[in-house]
Amino acid sequence: MIDFTLTAEQETLRRTVAEFAREVVAPVIGDLYERGEFPYEIVAGMGKMGLFGLPFPETVGGMGGDYFTLCLALEELARVDSSVSITLEAGVSLGAMPIFRFGTEEQQRTWLPPLMSGERLAAFGLTEAGGGSDVPGGMRTTATLDGDHWVINGSKSFITNSGTDITAFVTVTALTGEQEISTIIVPNGTPGFTVGKKYSKVGWSASDTRELAFDDVRVPVSNLVGPRGRGYAQFLRILDEGRIAIAALSVGLAQGCVDECLRYVKERAAFGQAIGTYQAIQFKVADMEVRAHTARVAYYAAAAKMLAGADFKKEAAIAKLVASNAAMDNARDATQIFGGYGFMNEYPVGRFYRDAKILEIGEGTSEVQRMIIARHLGLR
Amino acid sequence: MNIVVCVKQVPDTATERKLKSSDSTLDREAVDGLMNELDEYAVEEALRIKEAHGGEVTILTMGPSTAADTIRKALSMGADKAVHLSDDALHGSDSLQTSFAIQQVLGRTGFDLVILGSESTDARTGVLAAMLAERLGVSQVTLANKVEIDGSTIRIQRQTDYGFDRVEASLPAVVSVVEKINEPRYPSFKGIMAAKKKPVDAPSLADLGIDAAQVGLAGSATTVVDFAEAPPRAKGQIVTDEGDGGSKIADFLASKKFV
Numbered sequence: 101m102i103d104f105t106l107t108a109e110q111e112t113l114r115r116t117v118a119e120f121a122r123e124v125v126a127p128v129i130g131d132l133y134e135r136g137e138f139p140y141e142i143v144a145g146m147g148k149m150g151l152f153g154l155p156f157p158e159t160v161g162g163m164g165g166d167y168f169t170l171c172l173a174l175e176e177l178a179r180v181d182s183s184v185s186i187t188l189e190a191g192v193s194l195g196a197m198p199i200f201r202f203g204t205e206e207q208q209r210t211w212l213p214p215l216m217s218g219e220r221l222a223a224f225g226l227t228e229a230g231g232g233s234d235v236p237g238g239m240r241t242t243a244t245l246d247g248d249h250w251v252i253n254g255s256k257s258f259i260t261n262s263g264t265d266i267t268a269f270v271t272v273t274a275l276t277g278e279q280e281i282s283t284i285i286v287p288n289g290t291p292g293f294t295v296g297k298k299y300s301k302v303g304w305s306a307s308d309t310r311e312l313a314f315d316d317v318r319v320p321v322s323n324l325v326g327p328r329g330r331g332y333a334q335f336l337r338i339l340d341e342g343r344i345a346i347a348a349l350s351v352g353l354a355q356g357c358v359d360e361c362l363r364y365v366k367e368r369a370a371f372g373q374a375i376g377t378y379q380a381i382q383f384k385v386a387d388m389e390v391r392a393h394t395a396r397v398a399y400y401a402a403a404a405k406m407l408a409g410a411d412f413k414k415e416a417a418i419a420k421l422v423a424s425n426a427a428m429d430n431a432r433d434a435t436q437i438f439g440g441y442g443f444m445n446e447y448p449v450g451r452f453y454r455d456a457k458i459l460e461i462g463e464g465t466s467e468v469q470r471m472i473i474a475r476h477l478g479l480r
Numbered sequence: 481m482n483i484v485v486c487v488k489q490v491p492d493t494a495t496e497r498k499l500k501s502s503d504s505t506l507d508r509e510a511v512d513g514l515m516n517e518l519d520e521y522a523v524e525e526a527l528r529i530k531e532a533h534g535g536e537v538t539i540l541t542m543g544p545s546t547a548a549d550t551i552r553k554a555l556s557m558g559a560d561k562a563v564h565l566s567d568d569a570l571h572g573s574d575s576l577q578t579s580f581a582i583q584q585v586l587g588r589t590g591f592d593l594v595i596l597g598s599e600s601t602d603a604r605t606g607v608l609a610a611m612l613a614e615r616l617g618v619s620q621v622t623l624a625n626k627v628e629i630d631g632s633t634i635r636i637q638r639q640t641d642y643g644f645d646r647v648e649a650s651l652p653a654v655v656s657v658v659e660k661i662n663e664p665r666y667p668s669f670k671g672i673m674a675a676k677k678k679p680v681d682a683p684s685l686a687d688l689g690i691d692a693a694q695v696g697l698a699g700s701a702t703t704v705v706d707f708a709e710a711p712p713r714a715k716g717q718i719v720t721d722e723g724d725g726g727s728k729i730a731d732f733l734a735s736k737k738f739v
Contacts (some may be wrong), residue, residue, distance in 0.1 A: 112672045120666050150668035163669040382728060 103242050104400045110169055119174045120149065121180035129181040132306040133451055136238045136298065138264050143183055147218020152191055156200055160208055161216035167341060168403040171348035176202050177397075178352025179359060182446075183306035185349045190260035190307075191215070193342045194220030198283060202326035207285065214268065223262035225312055226335055227424040228255060233339075233468045235273075235332060241314065243274035243284055251277075252292075256312040258462075261297040262288075263310040269310060273331045280330030285323040290349055292317040303454035326388050329462040339464060340372045340413050344406065345397035345418040346463040350423035353452055353459070354392040357427075357434035360449050363384050364438060375437070384433050391426035400477075405439050414476040421469040424459035432454035481535030484591045486582060486612075487519040487554055489547040490602040497602070501685035503697060504704035505572050506602055508544065510736055511607045515550040518597025520557075520664040521657050525627055526595050528662065529557045533629055536560045538589055542570060548680075555675035556667030562680045566717070569685060572697025575603075579611035581695055584688040586616065589653055593634070598623050598656040598673060609656035623661040 106114065124145050125340040146152065154170040156162025170192055174292050178185035196215040197282045199222070200209055231238015241254025252274055256262075257400050262270050269287040276282040286293055296311035309445035324333055365376030365385065402415035435442035460466045491497045491511040498557050515523075526537045538713045539554040539562035551562045563585055570581060586594065594616075599606035613620030623645060624636035630653045637644040639658045667675075685692055693699055719728045733739045 109672050109676065112552065112667070113669050116556075116667050116672070145666075148668075149666045150670055154669055158670070164673060165669045169669065192616075211512075 101283040117176040152218040153216035154161040157357045161213045175348045177350040179356040193217035194224035220268040221261045225256035225270045241274045252314040252317040278327045283325040283331045343416040347419035347423035350427040350459045354430040357430035388430045395423035417469040417472040427456045483527045486596045488516045489550040490516045500624045515598045522595045524664040526619040540586040556671040568665040569692035573700045577695045583615040594654045596656045613654040622656040
């Protein structure tokens with residue numbers, strides 16, 4: 101009944117991405133992170149491997165894989181670096197997925213091919229200064245019809261991949277009436293659409309995150325994604341899926357902490373012995389492995405339900421909650437094991453520590469996950 | 481063009497590798513196997529030649545059943561088909577016999593161009609390309625860091641200590657490549673899925689007309705007489721800098737004849 105064994109092809113992909121992360125990402129990411137530079141060459145390499153097209157059918161230029169296969173890639177990338185992994189996650193599930201799921205054939209033909217190949221990126225503009233998951237309560241951005249154009253006014257916050265040199269457009273959620281939300285494609289470079297400076301962030305420093313401003317931005321009515329007023333349902337679906345992806349990314353970070361510690365505790369000596377011979381360290385590392393493993397099982401289970409076409413909201417929330425906790429706890433323990441070196445940016449665990457916190461916040465905070473789980477238990 | 485790439489599964493160089501005391505051969509079961517790194521460059525070069533000139537790329541490997549992983553990787557990268565020569569009787573074959581067995585397979589596949597990595601990271605004999613060319617009676621152009629095909633002519637740059645030599649030969653030919661030649665691609669998921677459906681021919685020794693006594697450990701021309709573990713590394717010498725660190729290091733290097 102239960103079988104979480106990867107197919108031979110999934111296993112090959114997992115190993116291929118692990119190899120790419122080790123050979124291409126690991127040697128350069130520390131410097132890019134330190135300088136806050138977007139990893140254009142790495143993104144191009146991921147594009148060549150087809151990672152941006154992973155969960156999409158070949159008919160739209162994709163690789164013919166599924167969402168779980170994407171999660172495997174995200175996990176392996178995050179084992180080495182989260183900025184790169186989130187760039188892929190956002191590019192696929194926030195950039196291309198809304199157009200693939202809800203867009204017209206014409207929109208798919210126009211926008212999807214360069215996204216599939218990783219030559220261009222797209223972003224999803226939902227969060228605002230006043231609210232993220234609190235929709236429509238926290239939403240202020242509006243879109244009004246003027247002839248055959250939408251006119252958009254407002255601003256968006258913390259939008260991933262929105263301001264790179266290769267960003268093509270942002271799919272923006274906006275109020276198009278009383279309690280009515282719609283999603284609209286706004287190409288970068290449209291007059292009145294200003295992409296702000298990169299934020300200075302605690303972590304994910306090599307990823308692109310910006311504030312966006314819309315001042316009487318006019319786009320054709322044909323840029324509406326899906327039916328008017330369906331924006332709320334659309335992004336709930338996008339966020340539910342995205343939670344599994346963020347869980348996978350979190351598992352990668354948690355496992356990356358184990359990888360780093362296993363190497364270090366065999367080399368580092370204290371009081372005359374390798375620290376890995378002390379039970380205090382062994383138990384810490386064992387606990388880290390337990391967290392990574394259980395979180396992985398949780399996201400596999402959520403993905404299995406999703407691919408089976410069943411309701412997976414609760415499982416996705418559980419996976420995201422468990423995995424982000426695992427990432428945070430493992431990052432703290434790994435940094436502790438590394439001691440002073442763990443506090444140095446040149447060691448990956450320091451980077452993991454900085455990258456872990458956002459996992460408890462993005463794609464729905466831990467509190468929002470608990471809220472979803474409680475509601476599924478009938479508590480209102 | 482009919483291009484055959486010879487690949488070999490080798491133990492991961494990042495792991496500790498050991499010879500078996502029973503027959504002095506490499507213990508391949510104790511460690512993870514992967515495609516010999518130089519062979520990845522050979523596969524990449526074959527794919528590039530095919531992309532530029534058309535034709536078909538066949539992967540040829542001799543090795544135990546686990547070598548199927550290496551075949552699958554090469555097919556995922558984009559090769560068209562493969563031949564896997566696997567028989568217990570081949571175990572322990574030295575270079576001379578391996579070249580003989582591969583010659584028989586090439587008789588079956590035919591070829592315009594055979595491409596190999598210049599050496600494997602396990603035995604590192606680096607002689608297979610030369611032996612194959614000799615057995616096949618075709619030109620050998622080895623240690624290539626650049627390959628050009630022009631009609632029935634192959635031109636390469638042979639990597640040397642002082643730069644490179646330009647070497648030209650007519651096809652068919654055997655070419656070996658070094659790592660400077662290209663940057664091997666990572667397989668895409670589409671490639672990985674497609675590899676499942678690509679044909680892998682698995683001929684028996686009898687199919688190839690090879691007598692089991694001609695190959696394997698017993699029939700090998702070379703024998704490992706004895707082996708010993710490498711001695712542990714001696715402790716390094718630490719130079720304390722008291723204002724004269726530079727000259728102390730220079731003295732040390734001079735004593736070892738490095739400067």
